């Protein structure tokens with residue numbers, strides 16, 4: 001296994017793009033792996049490919065469209081109206097059950113085939129929705145599971161786990177890619193690149209973080 005190589009679970013959004021450049025700073029070889037999982041906004045994949053090209057990293061695309069057939073959620077089902085606020089007792093319907101579980105499992109097998117033991121994912125426990133597969137406990141447990149499943153020593157890196165959106169913007173700036181992340185990435189649940197639609201939960205979170213960061217920079 002090559003300890004100087006890392007595989008980034010890559011969607012082309014703000015978080016995983018920041019992670020891609022974070023990995024580039026630390027590893028000699030970085031590979032980006034994207035998934036088609038039945039998401040409504042398929043041009044997300046084209047954006048991811050373009051960003052990987054700009055970053056000069058290897059780009060691979062894996063089919064995980066079975067995820068959309070397993071459960072109903074508003075990221076894969078166009079007929080379902082997206083929750084713009086978090087319901088009191090459950091997750092918003094933007095939650096795709098098992099998504100990170102499947103992504104990480106597939107990424108680990110892919111990484112193993114390529115002799116890579118470091119995996120990087122942009123999940124964050126501070127994410128407003130509280131998706132369980134973005135939490136630190138899940139990632140640590142998954143890391144152990146992957147190691148046991150393949151008798152390997154994978155290391156799952158989560159550079160954004162404990163930081164908020166403003167700090168994620170700060171990190172992008174530190175890495176010299178603030179503008180690239182701002183104008184090229186797609187985070188919006190309505191599929192609008194860059195600053196996005198402005199009103200979906202992902203856009204709100206992203207914009208508030210950006211405003212907070214730019215404000216703090218002025219001081």
Ligand code: ZN
Nearest residue numbers: 188197200203
């Ligand atoms: Zn949006």
